[in-house]
Amino acid sequence: MELSTLLIIIGIICIIASFFLKDTSKKLERDVEELSLQFYQETNGIKRRLKVIEEELLLEPSFKVKPATKPITTKSENVPKQPNKPVNQILVRQVIELNKQGYPISEISKMSTLSEEQVLHILNHGGQS
Template structure:
């Protein structure tokens, strides 16, 4: 046999063997796809958890956000007729802290009265008592 026949036989054997061997690129593609799907799912899970934590922080009554404008607290007709001591105490504590903060920021009493829906006498009383 000559050398060209031996090389041709080796080439044919290599081609036949390549059909029976597993393709590693397909396995790598599948692993990469699984990894990207799992990262996507974890990212979505983290986003949901973060949203829940943000909602809890916004709903927590002791958590305060410092801002330039203070939101006004409106009373419904039910609250005016039958105020509960717990609700009244929470609103008063919030209003007291707002009035004190606005006074520290240099707002005049008339402006604080407009922002907090309290009378000037109530505001002066709060500032005098320093609660």
């Protein structure tokens, strides 16, 4: 037998064998599709939960904070009594919660991006204007 005939026979055998062997790319494709579907579902679930949390934060009614036993005072007398612009209610709640947790005024100011005077005003007036 010649070499070319032998190669043709081997080629034909390989083609026939390929029809009987399983195609692993289909399984891999199915796995990737299932994974992407799971990812999509989890992302949608997280978005729904985040939306509920955002709605709770924005729609939660104003709450009263117990007045401090002694008002918080500043070190300098030239501090304005009322902040210049209104503060978002979410920031007010954040300031009050951080104060309840025992954070100092300077740290609360850094975390909430408000001035120390605004933080003091919020804490002295219980979040009311």
